[in-house]
Amino acid sequence: MGIGRSLHDHAKHGDGGGVINHPRAYEVLAEIGFIGRRRRVFAGLAALTEIRPGEKILDVGCGTGYLTHLLAPVTGPAGQVTGVDPSASMVGHAGRHAPRNCSYQVGEGQDLPFPDASFDVLVSTLAVHHMPSSARALAVQEMFRVLRPGGRLLIAEFHPPANRLAAHLMSVLVGPAMRPSMPELLAELVPAAGFQVKDEGRVKPLMYYIKAVRPAA
Numbered sequence: 001m002g003i004g005r006s007l008h009d010h011a012k013h014g015d016g017g018g019v020i021n022h023p024r025a026y027e028v029l030a031e032i033g034f035i036g037r038r039r040r041v042f043a044g045l046a047a048l049t050e051i052r053p054g055e056k057i058l059d060v061g062c063g064t065g066y067l068t069h070l071l072a073p074v075t076g077p078a079g080q081v082t083g084v085d086p087s088a089s090m091v092g093h094a095g096r097h098a099p100r101n102c103s104y105q106v107g108e109g110q111d112l113p114f115p116d117a118s119f120d121v122l123v124s125t126l127a128v129h130h131m132p133s134s135a136r137a138l139a140v141q142e143m144f145r146v147l148r149p150g151g152r153l154l155i156a157e158f159h160p161p162a163n164r165l166a167a168h169l170m171s172v173l174v175g176p177a178m179r180p181s182m183p184e185l186l187a188e189l190v191p192a193a194g195f196q197v198k199d200e201g202r203v204k205p206l207m208y209y210i211k212a213v214r215p216a217a
Helices: 003-007 023-033 038-048 066-075 088-096 133-146 164-177 182-192
Strands: 056-060 080-085 102-106 119-125 147-158 196-203 207-213
Touching: 023 038, 023 088, 038 066, 038 119, 038 147, 038 196, 038 207, 056 066, 056 133, 066 080, 066 102, 066 119, 080 088, 088 102, 119 133, 133 147, 133 182, 147 182, 182 196, 182 207
Parallel strands: 056 080, 056 119, 080 102, 119 147
Antiparallel strands: 147 207, 196 207
């Protein structure tokens, strides 16, 4: 069994989805995969959210909580950062290392366990490609549902690298669920769910992002 297969459980879904169940191994490979730039890349993504103190934030597919830990100081003690992930082991890892204004629970992006209009900001990094292909549109619709009118969305995914070694490392991190057309897919799914796209671009070396808002009316 290869490293990539051992990190990902693809037995649950037959159409491209998968769950990562080994947080410590994932953390090691993530540091390697980002060639020492992981914190810089995720700090750049955190800045793109334009979070303000006191806001309520949801991270869909939070994994080990890496991004939530960066967002927590920005929203401050009056705010709240919530992470949701289908892997109990990843959620457990995130909770053990969390700031006080972070909380985590097990759940899937296509069936978010939160009321309508619960959050000011929703982020999702490196998660959509792990979802079953048949559930990705529903997951983006769920993101729309749990955001308040005027709320902001940031989805970030891998931008396929041209370098063969980098491409191999990426495949180890994300498993067979990776699809090179993810930027094009998100460009279709996000507006189809009702969002207004505000910006899209790259955070080098590996990331593509799309920013959008839920219309206020």
